[in-house]
Amino acid sequence: MVNYTEILSLFPKELINFVLVVLFSLIIGLEQRRHFAKSSMESIFGTDRTYTLFGILGFVLYTISPTTLIPFMGGGLIIGLLLAIFYYNKIALKNTYGVTSIIVALITYCLTPIIYTQPAWFTILLVVTVLVLVEMKETLFKFSESMNANEFITLAKFLVIAGVILPLFPDEPISEIITISPYKFWLAIVAVSAISYLSYLLKKFVFPNSGIVLTGILGGLYSSTATTFILARKSKELDEDYKISAAIILATTMMFIRIFILALLFNKAIALILAPSFAVFTIASTIIALYYLRLDKIKNKDNKKSYSIESNSNPLEIKTAFIFGVLFIVFAMLTGYVNTNYGTEGIKILSFVVGVTDIDPFIINIFQGKWNISNGVIAMAVINAVTSNNLLKMIYGISLSKKTIRKPLLIGFSILVVIGLLTSIVYLNF
Structure with a gap:
């Protein structure tokens, strides 16, 4: 050699x-x-x-x-x-x-x-x-011509919350009830903001004229629920039933990837436990989306028209960060209360309930907290929250979209919900 x-x-x-x-x-x-x-x-x-x-x-x-x-x-x-x-x-x-x-x-x-x-x-x-x-x-x-004053203000906000505020917080638990330290609390905001900001930059500067499918992928990095809401409502204006269905499912695929990344950042032990189930989620949702795209290609093989959906909302608004922080504290207190008074069964029920809200604060909380519950129960809580959120998105999609798109969404999300329920049962043995 x-x-x-x-x-x-x-x-x-x-x-x-x-x-x-x-x-x-x-x-x-x-x-x-x-x-x-x-x-x-x-x-x-x-x-x-x-x-x-x-x-x-x-x-x-x-x-x-x-x-x-x-x-x-x-x-x-x-x-x-x-x-x-x-x-x-x-x-x-x-x-x-x-x-x-x-x-x-x-x-x-x-x-x-x-x-x-x-x-x-x-x-x-x-x-x-x-x-x-x-x-x-x-x-x-x-590139500079495509930017406005708000872009630099947004960048400044991100640099402040990540490079100035974060190091100032102590890394000691807030209280016996809230076992998360101020540092980890703000780190959660930075992590979620970074993923959201990356999605925003990709959508606006790298793929400014992105089509329906790419909108679903990039939007899922930020919020799969919001993306489902936007695409479902947009379906009433476009004759792209299968493509919009695929984009909504792909937004959920990106949610799985985003949550797994957060698990790697905040609790690698839980991430390793979740890896097989999240691999199944990702593969299944991708297959469903690819199947719908194939149906779209067959249905519209002579239609070369491409649609673009504007959804360049700024992910670093102070109001958004404030809401996330409030939800984070609320879920920290609620999780601590339920864990103390109702134990494992209470955590399982709570994980289903939080699916109707923003699940990131609850999930990051449960990743970082020092709970007297097993890693298997924590993994089950994450799966339950994801499944509950998928059920909510199915309801959003069916309620807000036109009739012809409801069946694909019902089938796609039903498969993911069933996989989530079966996976949750598996974690009972951990």
Whole structure:
């Protein structure tokens, strides 16, 4: 077996670093040549050879005195001055702006100290990032045009709740009744918000014109119940019975995946117990959806029209987070009360009842809490909540959709409800 470490050890470190500097500088320079291929030479100060020489100059001046860095800093000042003069003349003569190429040149000059002082992965990541950012100019411009002020406010909200507020909370239980710590309480909000926010970003920016099926998939990451509500009502306007049925079932498929991800995040032991049953749920619901899509293809084989459904609701509204937090506390207290006074049987009944609400607060609560019940009972409670929620979505779908879509929804959700009830019985033996 070839040992690359031993092979590299045969060469002087300075030689290897010099080759890396020249190689990375040349790659950046070649990218600049391609980027400015249609520009006049007067508007650029250099490309492949110039950038490679910047890298070599940085290597020479750094290795002269790597401790004091005086030659390296002096060379940087001179290069910075020359680039400033070039930029001034570019504005005066060409009336054009933009400092991207100048910044890239300065980064190229700084490659040597980075290679000497930082791990290899960081240097490679830096070069790749520079190449990608320069090449994505038009893409980023179009992306920024599609954003409004609310998008940045939404991003700011997410960064605040995830990076500022979360670390401030203590990780000690709130009380004997509420065994969840403030940290885990807010972590639950962050986790659910992150999944919802990802769904929102995918729907709005990656798949802005997504069809019915993709709407179901992405919406299911956020809320399968809300997606079922939207699609069922939309069915009255569209002649896409089987496709809408498939999309609603796929939204529930994504609910299974979302809940399993939450289980992995908050209680891996429960996640391992739930893995087989959730695999069955996911496979069964996918098969049902694919069957309906096949029926749709047979029915509408000559119809090439594609429909798009607008459902880009913002998942990080303060009101939504507040409601989730209230429900989380309520379910923490309710679960603690039921567990203390009614034990295992009470938890089983409660898990069916919560299906008519947002089940995420209850499920995350039961994942994180320190209950005197077995993991099997916790897994059963999760299955019961999911089954109850599927029953609710079946009622929503049948009540809100047109008549021709009711039978597919009734059959699809009935299969999932039966699987849930049978799976729940299996957990009695845990």
